[in-house]
Amino acid sequence: MDDERRCSTALSPIRGSIPNGPTNGRYKYTANEIDIGWDTSTSSGVVGYEVDREVVGVEQFPVALGKFENTGIRDTNSVALAHAGTATGVLYYVYAIGSDGVESPNDAVIYVSHIG
Numbered sequence: 001m002d003d004e005r006r007c008s009t010a011l012s013p014i015r016g017s018i019p020n021g022p023t024n025g026r027y028k029y030t031a032n033e034i035d036i037g038w039d040t041s042t043s044s045g046v047v048g049y050e051v052d053r054e055v056v057g058v059e060q061f062p063v064a065l066g067k068f069e070n071t072g073i074r075d076t077n078s079v080a081l082a083h084a085g086t087a088t089g090v091l092y093y094v095y096a097i098g099s100d101g102v103e104s105p106n107d108a109v110i111y112v113s114h115i116g
Contacts, residue, residue, distance in 0.1 A: 089113030
């Protein structure tokens with residue numbers, strides 16, 4: 001008996017251009033908020049940025065915070081704030097979104113870990 005399995009679903013090509021990711025991720029941490037920011041993508045046609053957050057050691061996968069038009073957000077999530085003040089920290093992943101909805105394959109990674 002042949003155990004070979006075949007995929008009957010054809011993959012569609014990506015339509016539109018793939019934008020470059022944002023650069024120069026940075027943060028400012030206080031006990032009440034985490035402000036993260038980044039420089040814009042160098043690609044034309046970028047309409048916004050998707051931001052995902054991973055609380056290291058708590059969340060198994062990053063959680064989507066949303067899509068934003070500006071180049072910075074403020075996070076006041078209590079779990080993120082508690083872990084940002086430890087050695088484990090919080091990771092933010094920022095992707096550029098093109099006008100056709102295609103996201104950049106590369107991202108700005110912002111690691112927040114503040115002990116003090």
